[in-house]
Amino acid sequence: MPSLFDKLWGSHEIAVTAGGASIVHIDRVFLHERTGAAALGSLAAAGRSVWDAGRAFVAMDHIVDTRPGRGQAGRDATLVPGGQAFITETRAAAKAAGIRVFDVGDPDQGIMHVVSPELGIVLPGLTLVAPDSHTCTQGAVGALAWGIGSTEAEHALATSTLRVSKPQSMRVRFEGVLAAGVTAKDMALALIAAHGAAGGQGFAIEFAGGAVTALGMEARMTLCNMATEFAAFSAVIAPDDVTLDWLKGRRFAPNGADWERAVAAWRGLVSDADAVFDREIVMDAGAIRPMISWGTSPAQSAPAGEVVPGSAEKALAYMGLVAGQGLLGLKIDGAFIGSCTNARLSDLRAAAEVVRGLRVAAGVRALVVPGSSAVKRAAEAEGLDRVFTDAGFEWRESGCSMCFFAGGESFGAGERVISSTNRNFESRQGKGTRTHIASPAVVAASAIAGVIALPEDA
């Protein structure tokens, strides 16, 4: 009868308050330098301490310099004016609290939502919170992971609990088989385009169905990552052999007999056949095409090749588009491959496959920013860095980089950028920058073509 979400919630709910909110046990807290100092600082100022520092982690990712060779500029380098304090204060506070920091220069540094699964910090059946909206990425391994505010992070650090209103449950089933060249990013954009940017609001989503179980682990993270742009509370995928194979041997994952015991428990983390959901959506995976956003919300996305609709004048004006216009063939100024959505090894491989032996079009600024330092090393071991740099891409150090303007670097006003990130909001990648979001392969193809293009046209 219970769904996966019911099982995760039920195993963590400690009490229900008179007002009906739940008190939930929190297994892991992840912080980053943009919001971490606030949480740790007010905790210390209140004279409280971290309940279990061994279950808290900090990643330096949001505002750290990602330009090649940042090491020489010092580990506190940032292009955010006045931003150094975020880095130094977060580091000092974490150190004082005994919390592990994945710092600049550390081989484990990277974007928190990439690093945490990569190291096996997030595991099936756990609850994990972080003051970052894309925390639900980590639900892809079968954990209940969601984004919170700094004040809640302070509370979670101090008590290993949180007060939360129980979300409703939704299952999104992608049935059928994806066509060649269609990715998890396209599945997410198709879902959000069909049901709106607020379609998941108030819901903990379980992604299921044949097209989801057929995804590799990293693609599952892409799908769960985009649940934030669907306004969902969180997203989860039931752990299966794909999950277990991917997690086995990760540094913080259990090993030996502990691993066997854990696996036996994780096998039960599935929705029962007769589980009831507050809402269910079924998507025909076979009908999904490569998606590209045309507006200023991920919901304003359409299959490549379709024309821009006439329903959103403000978004079209911002994007410099007119109704009835096609996106393919539109001239671009920038191409960005990076972020917690699409900068894992499989993403970089897919993009490299497209650019191998080709050159970025004149006038296009193209960048690849690996999601973690480990992804960067693995890509370099395969020679992917050379594939990109030979083609004319910048090959960066890991971090959030130009996924968001607040990282300190940006594209120019009016510039059209195709990006493997998750948000195409106004000024997200620079004041007045026009962002189109798409899969890494489509971004790579467009960089080569100099216009928005599909891999088969690059």
Ligand SMILES: CC(C)[C@H](C(=O)O)[C@@H](O)C(=O)O
């Ligand atoms: C800076 C941070 C709080 C923010 C978030 O919560 O999502 C960022 O990661 C983003 O993607 O906009």
Ligand code: SF4
């Ligand atoms: S990569 Fe982008 S979306 Fe992800 S955490 Fe960083 S800023 Fe947010």
